[in-house]
Amino acid sequence: xxxxxxxxxADWLTDPSEPPERQAAKLRRIAAALMRRVELSASPDGxxxxxxxxxxxxxxxxxxxxxxxxxxxxLLNDTNARxxxxxxxxxRARADLSNAIEAVQEGFALFDAEDRLVMFNARFGLGMPDIxxxxxxxxxFSDYVDAISRSPHLSLPSGxxxxxxxxxxxxxxxxxxxxxxxxxxxDRWIQVNEYRTPDGGSAILQTDVTxxxxxxxxxxxxxxxxxxxxxxxxxxxxxxxxxxxxxQGLLVGWNRRLRELLGPPAHTLRIGRSFETLYERFxxxxxxxxxxxxxxxxxxxxxxxxxxxxxxVRHRGLSTLDVFAQEMPDAGFVISFTDVTAEREAVAAIxxxxxxxxxxxxxxTLALADALAEAERANASKSRFVAAASHDxxxxxSAAKLFLASLREMDLDDGPRQVAGRAANALKxxxxxxxxLLDISRLDSGQAxxxxxxxxxSRILRPLREEFEPMARARGLELRVMDCRGHVDSDPSxxxxxxxxxIANAIRYTDRGRVLVGARRRGDGLRLEVWDTGPGIEADxxxxxxxxxxxxxxxxxxxEGVGLGLAIVERACALLDHRLELxxxxxxxxxxxxxxxxxxxxxxxxxGxxGxxGxGPDGGTRTGGRVAxxxxxxxxxxxxxxxxxxxxxELRHALTTLLESWNVSCFDVASEGEALxxxxxxxxxxxxxxxxxxxxxxxxxxxxxxxLRARYGRMPAAIMSADRTPALxxxxxxxxxxxxxxxxxxxxxxxxxxxxxxxx
Numbered sequence: 001x002x003x004x005x006x007x008x009x010a011d012w013l014t015d016p017s018e019p020p021e022r023q024a025a026k027l028r029r030i031a032a033a034l035m036r037r038v039e040l041s042a043s044p045d046g047x048x049x050x051x052x053x054x055x056x057x058x059x060x061x062x063x064x065x066x067x068x069x070x071x072x073x074x075l076l077n078d079t080n081a082r083x084x085x086x087x088x089x090x091x092r093a094r095a096d097l098s099n100a101i102e103a104v105q106e107g108f109a110l111f112d113a114e115d116r117l118v119m120f121n122a123r124f125g126l127g128m129p130d131i132x133x134x135x136x137x138x139x140x141f142s143d144y145v146d147a148i149s150r151s152p153h154l155s156l157p158s159g160x161x162x163x164x165x166x167x168x169x170x171x172x173x174x175x176x177x178x179x180x181x182x183x184x185x186x187d188r189w190i191q192v193n194e195y196r197t198p199d200g201g202s203a204i205l206q207t208d209v210t211x212x213x214x215x216x217x218x219x220x221x222x223x224x225x226x227x228x229x230x231x232x233x234x235x236x237x238x239x240x241x242x243x244x245x246x247x248q249g250l251l252v253g254w255n256r257r258l259r260e261l262l263g264p265p266a267h268t269l270r271i272g273r274s275f276e277t278l279y280e281r282f283x284x285x286x287x288x289x290x291x292x293x294x295x296x297x298x299x300x301x302x303x304x305x306x307x308x309x310x311x312x313v314r315h316r317g318l319s320t321l322d323v324f325a326q327e328m329p330d331a332g333f334v335i336s337f338t339d340v341t342a343e344r345e346a347v348a349a350i351x352x353x354x355x356x357x358x359x360x361x362x363x364x365t366l367a368l369a370d371a372l373a374e375a376e377r378a379n380a381s382k383s384r385f386v387a388a389a390s391h392d393x394x395x396x397x398s399a400a401k402l403f404l405a406s407l408r409e410m411d412l413d414d415g416p417r418q419v420a421g422r423a424a425n426a427l428k429x430x431x432x433x434x435x436x437l438l439d440i441s442r443l444d445s446g447q448a449x450x451x452x453x454x455x456x457x458s459r460i461l462r463p464l465r466e467e468f469e470p471m472a473r474a475r476g477l478e479l480r481v482m483d484c485r486g487h488v489d490s491d492p493s494x495x496x497x498x499x500x501x502x503i504a505n506a507i508r509y510t511d512r513g514r515v516l517v518g519a520r521r522r523g524d525g526l527r528l529e530v531w532d533t534g535p536g537i538e539a540d541x542x543x544x545x546x547x548x549x550x551x552x553x554x555x556x557x558x559x560e561g562v563g564l565g566l567a568i569v570e571r572a573c574a575l576l577d578h579r580l581e582l583x584x585x586x587x588x589x590x591x592x593x594x595x596x597x598x599x600x601x602x603x604x605x606x607x608g609x610x611g612x613x614g615x616g617p618d619g620g621t622r623t624g625g626r627v628a629x630x631x632x633x634x635x636x637x638x639x640x641x642x643x644x645x646x647x648x649x650e651l652r653h654a655l656t657t658l659l660e661s662w663n664v665s666c667f668d669v670a671s672e673g674e675a676l677x678x679x680x681x682x683x684x685x686x687x688x689x690x691x692x693x694x695x696x697x698x699x700x701x702x703x704x705x706x707x708l709r710a711r712y713g714r715m716p717a718a719i720m721s722a723d724r725t726p727a728l729x730x731x732x733x734x735x736x737x738x739x740x741x742x743x744x745x746x747x748x749x750x751x752x753x754x755x756x757x758x759x760x
Contacts (some may be wrong), residue, residue: 020073027062027069034058073133076235107190107206111197115141124206127184128153141202145169155183173202181209204601240336247331248277249300261321261337275300296325304331312340320344450491450575452728454599457519457526461497464517468503477510479503482518483757486526487599493726494565494572495596499528501569502592506532529591536586637753638663643686645675645704646720647696655690658746664753671696672704676711685712688756690740690749693721693728702735716756720744 088700117139125131172178182190193205241258251273292311309325322338465481472479504517513533573580578680584590646652647670656666669675691701701719718738732739
């Protein structure tokens with residue numbers, strides 16, 4: 001064999017897998033053998049020298065290799081020394097970890113990511129000796145669980161097999177964290193807490209919680225005992241009798257009140273008695289309503305999903321019991337009995353009282369109906385009396401006024417003329433009082449008719465301005481009535497009466513300054529306002545002034561009127577459903593505000609013909625919104641022939657006396673028949689007819705004028721009446737007749753006659 005000559009000679013001479021010490025020894029033995037071989041061989045041709053040189057070269061290589069091996073050996077020794085130190089540290093750490101694990105009070109075990117047991121302490125598996133003997137590093141978790149499930153020291157839950165327990169345990173093992181209790185033989189309990197480690201393994205802690213669970217169980221039993229005693233005390237102190245049944249319909253509890261209500265023998269109520277047995281015993285003393293007994297037994301037989309049930313039963317014919325059955329969550333049920341005898345007796349008593357009360361109420365209702373009918377008859381009688389009295393009073397009053405007017409036409413001295421004037425003023429006051437009384441009576445009795453229509457406000461305001469301007473001037477006051485082009489929905493007659501009273505009241509109680517009447521738009525309404533600069537009204541008297549016969553008298557000044565004006569205003573506004581407001585400040589005057597519904601009339605800016613031409617406030621002819629001025633009493637009237645039809649002799653005589661003082665030729669009769677006969681006899685048709693509305697023989701003035709016109713053509717005519725209803729005014733307007741209120745005002749009468757004078 002030929003030795004190699006390159007750097008691999010060392011690898012050829014030694015085995016690299018051998019330890020460095022063994023390689024170094026082998027190389028030293030080879031070097032020594034080679035040196036001996038060189039020394040023993042001598043060759044004259046120089047072969048020995050060549051071998052010697054080779055031997056030297058080989059020695060140098062061996063020496064270098066030896067040096068490297070020595071260095072490597074030194075490094076290896078150092079590494080081994082460090083490795084030993086590390087191994088010692090690891091052993092110490094392992095020992096410390098083992099000591100720490102052993103020091104833990106709970107059982108501890110560590111499984112790696114492949115679910116292999118790595119380590120555990122002495123307390124792990126405590127209480128299960130067979131499992132302790134099977135524990136070893138490398139044991140799989142599934143084998144560990146399987147061994148536990150088959151261990152005789154494990155107390156499986158009722159109805160659960162070892163395989164099912166094992167499956168449940170493995171499912172919890174797959175959770176990131178779990179905690180549960182495991183029951184062992186001998187009523188011992190272990191709490192298992194399992195945690196996932198960062199590298200995918202799992203750490204298990206086992207804690208003996210036997211004492212804790214036993215203490216908790218004892219505490220629970222004590223609480224249950226306390227709760228049972230509390231429930232028993234509660235049941236024994238409530239007013240209902242209660243019996244409790246379990247899901248099988250067996251009696252499990254009752255209270256003292258049940259014995260008091262049902263009075264069973266002592267041996268009847270026992271734990272475990274079935275509902276059927278108890279029901280059969282108690283049914284002998286119970287009288288159920290028809291069908292109630294079947295409802296209860298069917299309800300108990302259903303066993304599940306039973307709705308609450310309420311029944312009523314008579315016990316031994318003495319007491320009435322309210323029975324209420326209620327299902328419990330565990331399918332058991334509770335039946336309660338409540339004594340409602342007193343309530344039922346009270347209800348029966350109330351029913352009997354109601355029956356007698358109904359009879360009494362019916363009797364009282366009939367009595368009240370009779371009283372109401374009597375009151376209505378009395379009210380109607382009063383209304384008829386007031387109307388009749390007013391008519392009867394107005395007749396002589398009208399005659400007196402006409403006689404006084406005739407006196408003023410005579411050539412009298414100043415003394416008698418003044419007396420006649422004062423008498424006329426007194427009669428005028430009486431006329432106002434009678435008119436107010438008649439209005440109040442009509443409004444209170446509900447007989448005031450309302451005829452609503454749409455009309456311009458100017459139709460009311462303009463005549464009122466002309467009517468009250470003289471009265472205001474006589475008191476030294478300024479009366480300003482602002483014109484208004486708006487239309488309203490109201491009764492013009494009642495509205496005119498309201499504004500008349502408000503304006504008259506303002507003028508009456510104002511000493512100086514002015515009275516302002518105007519209108520303002522307020523949303524969908526129109527507000528008519530009457531302001532004065534009078535003394536004002538104190539706050540405590542603002543309701544009083546709307547009462548009948550109430551006046552705000554002031555020291556040093558005589559009272560005027562009788563206090564009916566504002567009472568009429570309030571009643572009329574209520575009748576028309578118009579809002580009435582009072583604004584006043586003592587010493588600064590007062591304002592009455594009346595809000596009416598505004599009518600949306602096209603062309604409202606232009607007043608209709610009705611607003612410009614119509615009848616005056618007295619029923620006379622109006623032209624251009626102004627009542628024709630009164631002509632002189634004796635100018636032009638001597639050519640007139642007037643027919644007067646009046647069934648009151650004194651009034652007829654007074655009227656003819658006044659007309660004759662104006663040089664008017666008169667035919668005066670008492671009835672329609674007399675009028676037709678007289679005119680037929682003289683063969684002359686009158687120029688104007690003045691006819692009373694209420695005539696004899698069931699006829700009225702409208703019928704009389706219709707008969708006269710039918711025979712003599714359409715002559716000017718007027719109805720005279722104390723009847724001031726809107727219906728009569730409307731009938732006169734429809735027939736083209738003028739209307740004169742009684743007492744007849746001489747000035748209005750003269751205006752009517754002047755309008756009837758033939759032209760030329």
